[in-house]
Amino acid sequence: MAEVTAALVKELRLKSGAGMMDCKKALDETGGDIEAAVDWLRQNGLAAAAKKSSRVAAEGLVGIATGGNSGVIVEVNAETDFVALNEQFQEFVKTVAEIGLANDGDMAAVLESGYPGSDRTVAEQLTHNISTIGENMAVRRTAGLNIKKGQVISYLHNKVADGLGKIGVMVALESEASDETLATLGKHLAMHIAATSPKALSEDDLDAKIVERERKILIEQARSTGKPEEIIMKMIEGRMRKFFEEVVLLKQISVVDGKAIISEVIEAAAKEAGTPIVLSGFIRFQLGEGIEKKTSDFAAEVKAAAGL
16 A cells, blocks of 8 residues: 555646545545546546636525524525526535524535535535536635624525525614514615625725725816815815715615615614614625626637637
8 A cells, every 4th residue: 555645645636636635535545546546536526526626607696594693695606507597506505505504604614514415525515516517616605694682684686596596685683673673674774785785884894995095086086177175175075975875884875765874774663663773784795796707709619619
């Protein structure tokens, strides 16, 4: 039996394209025999899955799992929108969300957790799905909300099945108000967030770098008018106020009724319920946001394949 060294693992990785840990496991299983390890990887679908890992996965689904005063949202990507209709893929996303709920949205803990009905971890099940479905996939991100008293309410836009959609939102409402009151308010807020994609809950929560960048841009624009500096500073104050109204959730006008500011919507619900209601946090995941999608000319590809 050959010793499983780092050099041997590296050699197998270069030969198969599989991940380092999978290569080590293959060598352990085959007594350090490189060729047998390659066969082992192929039999377990790991070599084939590795070859797909460089392909862009920007489609897929957002999944949500909630339980009273806690909730988790996940994004699992695939290469094509068609996979979102695949029952195996949908079941995987739902299961990942449920496992996430049990692990407070901790991504590392989710990937290391056992996958129900199998002897695999979630990460290993993902690799298995890549080899059986035939597309590159990734558990891209997970996040959770927890509160002591109240409700975490969710909303899915472009819903394809229970707990699955293309845009997912969760809001955390801390209150002694009834479940019905919180559910109604939570849906209002979540639908608004899905539509407007606010950058922060409050002005204080907004990233200082975003604020500073916006201020610099506005100053340069104002100075190009040639107006005196004191006039420019007053212009900046007004334009920054407008900026905050556009990107800060509590300052936005509700898209649901088109009249009230979100902070006023919450205050009105609290007044009617006769008890304080605090929006303590929100999470919004939009499928594929931030991923650079590869564009291609299908007609050109066909011509190239035909040698034209």
